[in-house]
Amino acid sequence: MEKSLNWREFIITRAIKASGYSAVVFVLLIFFFLLREGLPTLSEVETSSLLNIRWYPIENYFGILPLITGSIIITFGAALIAVPFGIGTAVYISEIAPRWMREILKPLVELLGGLPSVVLGFLGILVLSPYLRILLDLPTGLTAFTGSLLLGGIAVPTVVSVAEDALDSVPRAYREGAWALGATKWQTIWRVTLPAAKSGVLTAVMLGVGRAIGETMTVMMVTGNAPVMATKLGSLFSPVRTMTATIAAEMGEVANGSTHYHVLFFIGMVLFLISLIVNVIASSVVFRSKKRAERILS
Amino acid sequence: MKRILIIFLLFSFMLTSCGSADSSADIASDSPAQYIENKGSDTIVNLALAWAEAYQVDHPKVRISVTGGGSGTGIAALVNGTVDIANASRKIKDEETAEAQTNGVTPVEHIIARDAIAVIVNPNNPVNELTLQQISDIYSGKYTNWQDVGGEDRPIVKLSRETNSGTHVYFLETVLRLGEKENKTLFSMDTLLLPSSEGIISEVRQNPNAIGYDGLGYVPDDLKMIAIAKEAGGEYVLPSIATVNDKTYAIARDLYMYTNGDPTGIVKDYLDWILSEEAQQIVADLGFVPAK
């Protein structure tokens, strides 16, 4: 009895240890695969051609710059919305709202995080884009801005969740000290609490931004997918094409092993690296949190 | 908690058995159902679906699954060996044929219907007719305002299918490049590439600035089609079964199904049926042009 118990315990412990490392295995696996299928691009397509401004794969124009600028401008727009609304809502929930309101709002915001992106894209085509076209007198409602609005909505729950945790973990003493010195609640929030939670709030923003860069279905449905160089501010109100939408739209068609196939994996690799960099920066910002789970959850 | 789990499992089991009732008919019969995998052109997909449904009514032992994704997708799948029939709204390219042969696949072409590509604009747009050259200039970015072609002072919003669409490739070759092999005109970079035919329809329907193109079968009655003249001074022709057949409409094309080698067995039966009168009537009903 003793012996078999020890033996079983040994096996299970080993299995658990192996599972622990599984995350690393998977990340490496994904990176390896993307690399394997994406690197041939560099030998099949000249770098100067990759940095071209025209993306038209069926005639061998593989300029990925328009796609990158498309992703950037959408993310920029989404951040413009998600950051103020996200932080504002987090401040509200954490510092201003009465207890009962907090209990209602937190699950509600979390609910938004669960809304499937395809549903938002669906509403985007049917409702938001015609509305914006008329409201802002644009040639078409399928623009980067429409995408940014929806993406902002998708990123907000992440920002709210993490930022709210960060604000929550600021020790009560900080606030009380400020109040004791005569500051109003408002002054305390902006001059004491928020700065104290700075690293956590920054993490929140970066995670939200990371979510926005990686979004696929919503942008594919509402941004028009025109591969233009989105470099002017006005480009925000024109159609753009993101890296993610390009992969989703074109992957089905490519013959296995063709140049186009490799280029799409190459773009996937670029996306992977971008999210890697964002995450490394976000996590190296020291943030001790009790509720780490909810942060990654949203 | 356990109760909730049990109720959930029971519910899903119920749903599954509802569906299985359909397939248990196969199990009850003496020979198993046979499958045909059909994939490819989004232009053809609804026609393919209508055919599949009609065929399965009389041939319940044959099950046909239909998927879209674009002509390129279908041909790629044929090359990879994952489908029986690839739907394509354009001819297979030389590179694709070469790729197929290295995989041991021999694509065989069958013309199953014909299609006109309609150029559509919003019903409120006063422009009724354009020449092929004008359409080419619009899409290549030469004309950017409706005034340039006799319309109102509005920006032209150009809609197109994605590059994986056979319709897109055909439009590129026949309209933008006017059918000339040497012509290298491209779509202007600010052309919107929408992932589906329906996306084009809905945008044109509600946006007075828009111009788009789609297979005739996709154009609903409430949108306006442009009458096209092959050359300046020529006759302006609207797309219809008649004008496709007498070749007066400029943008008409064949629709194809490709198989690996000559078809045999159930695939052959299906393809023969597709060229029958019953199936071709469905073609006409859906707004396409029968193959004969």
Place this chain on the structure above:
Amino acid sequence: MTKFLSRNRHTVQRLGFSFITLMALATVLPIVGTIIYILVQGGSAISWEFITGFPHDGMRAGGILPAIIGTLYLTIGTAIFSVPLGIAAAIYLSEYAKDTQWTRLIRLAIINLAGIPSVVYGLFGLGLFVLFLQFGTSILAASLTLSIMTLPVIISTAEEALRSVPQAFRTVSISLGATRWQTIRKIVLKEALPGILTGVILGLERAAGETAPILFTGAAFFLPRLPQSPFDATMALPYHLFVISTQVPEMPIQIQYGTALVLLVFVLTMNLIATVIRSRARAKRQW
């Protein structure tokens, strides 16, 4: 300027609070509005036939059963692969791992997995499961892809839940002679179960609603019957919504909203269950 703000600080506060409150409302109201809008628009399409029937007439009529069942199968498939692995990894991180470079590496990997765009998972799934391992476009390939995507969520929540069990529980158990694994299995896991379950359900909810990972790995436009084996492709709710709202002409708007509603209900129910479990557990907690 600062002097002005300080002297009038109570007014500033009142204005500020109102502004922030407005912001919060502006964030939350669209959520509620969206859900209500879909409910209203799609409600009329819902019927017993809609939920249990197959699509007819080029999917313009009939029901969406195969999509519902498909999503169910995919969710179950994802659970099968990601839950045991995720919980085991969480147990490792919470109970066994020491704070070394390796452990920090694991945590970094988890954060990274969480941040990878869903379409990149789709690419990976295509490359590895569909093509390299030759599973083809199948429920198996799609579930595997979705489970790697869900793994970080499950690991993090499970680890949190395990960590929140007071150390005293473990110490007492060990002092009574139990082995580490016995302690974990009979005491820690049991106490952490509601938290773990919440995380699992929220993770699966995400997997159920995703389209990009299944686009190239398992989703089909139309199948004449329900999938019979894990190697079959399947229809799925998110992909179905995408297809009927963008690919099929003359699709009645009712059916589009109805499908969106069903997907929404599916996802929201999971969310609700998770929230209920979480608050129930918090109330019952003995520590």
